[in-house]
Amino acid sequence: MSTGYFTHPDCKKHDMGTGHPECPERLSAIEDRLLVSGVGDALEHREAPLVPLVDAELAHERMFVAALRGLGDQLLDEVQAGGRGYTQLDPDTAMSVGSWAAIQRAAGAAIAATDAVIAGELENAFCAVRPPGHHACRDKAMGFCFLNNVAIAARYALERHGLQRVAVVDFDVHHGNGTEDILQGDERVLMVGLFQHPFYPYSGADSPAPNMLNLPIPAYTRGPAIREQIEAVWMPRLHEFKPEMIFISAGFDAHREDDLGQLGLVEQDYSWITRCIKDVAQAYAGGRIVSCLEGGYNLSVLARSVEAHLRVLADL
Numbered sequence: 001m002s003t004g005y006f007t008h009p010d011c012k013k014h015d016m017g018t019g020h021p022e023c024p025e026r027l028s029a030i031e032d033r034l035l036v037s038g039v040g041d042a043l044e045h046r047e048a049p050l051v052p053l054v055d056a057e058l059a060h061e062r063m064f065v066a067a068l069r070g071l072g073d074q075l076l077d078e079v080q081a082g083g084r085g086y087t088q089l090d091p092d093t094a095m096s097v098g099s100w101a102a103i104q105r106a107a108g109a110a111i112a113a114t115d116a117v118i119a120g121e122l123e124n125a126f127c128a129v130r131p132p133g134h135h136a137c138r139d140k141a142m143g144f145c146f147l148n149n150v151a152i153a154a155r156y157a158l159e160r161h162g163l164q165r166v167a168v169v170d171f172d173v174h175h176g177n178g179t180e181d182i183l184q185g186d187e188r189v190l191m192v193g194l195f196q197h198p199f200y201p202y203s204g205a206d207s208p209a210p211n212m213l214n215l216p217i218p219a220y221t222r223g224p225a226i227r228e229q230i231e232a233v234w235m236p237r238l239h240e241f242k243p244e245m246i247f248i249s250a251g252f253d254a255h256r257e258d259d260l261g262q263l264g265l266v267e268q269d270y271s272w273i274t275r276c277i278k279d280v281a282q283a284y285a286g287g288r289i290v291s292c293l294e295g296g297y298n299l300s301v302l303a304r305s306v307e308a309h310l311r312v313l314a315d316l
């Protein structure tokens with residue numbers, strides 16, 4: 001069985017302004033790298049659908065989803081009337097006229113990947129999407145995120161496919177506070193996360209519910225020390241939980257060369273972490289993994305790290 005690669009051209013139409021690190025070129029850099037390396041040839045490419053809003057509401061308040069859709073419509077009207085079509089939601093997070101489509105494609109990719117993996121059409125899948133999702137809370141967009149792609153897909157696997165236990169693994173340099181907000185206390189989910197601390201969004205020092213396992217890591221910690229912590233803290237809990245499917249919030253901004261964070265991972269560490277997750281998936285979940293792009297802002301480093309991640313997922 002092969003590894004799916006879900007994306008859509010709409011994901012490049014979300015534009016938060018000149019110089020914003022969460023830029024459309026991130027996806028182009030990944031595509032170029034997969035083309036040149038040949039890794040792209042080994043993947044099954046699929047187009048991401050729009051997320052059904054009723055599925056987005058598995059993780060978000062209905063009023064919040066409606067408000068995002070309303071903003072999307074309003075921006076379209078503005079542009080048609082000759083306006084700029086741009087609105088700022090928080091100091092880091094803005095919507096352009098193309099954002100609402102990108103938001104729906106990003107979550108739609110996670111849903112479609114979940115369907116394909118559970119149906120046995122694909123062993124696992126990577127969603128090369130933006131905007132990212134793990135800071136998006138039940139009723140709030142923040143930190144470059146609007147809908148929480150991974151939380152929606154995890155809930156979708158539980159509610160629509162009847163799975164009993166799913167794990168969420170988040171190795172972005174920032175704490176996945178949105179995923180935590182949505183999934184804390186849901187005993188069908190185990191979330192394990194590592195992130196630089198103290199650091200944006202300044203949460204996660206404690207694990208707020210028994211199904212949340214946070215691993216706050218001081219700035220300037222390098223790969224070997226992080227691997228030791230993963231082995232000591234994450235792995236026993238994942239093996240004990242025996243997930244039927246694993247969702248990855250795959251951010252690559254904990255890379256040593258990514259200026260948005262100060263952790264010291266390198267490509268080999270991403271390969272190693274992916275291998276650990278894959279071992280758990282193969283032991284209990286029939287190999288089922290859906291991985292969604294989160295952060296990663298140095299274009300070259302992002303592309304190299306995604307390649308490393310995909311080589312393990314696809315056994316290349």
Ligand SMILES: [Zn+2]
Nearest residue numbers: 172173174295
């Ligand atoms: Zn991040």
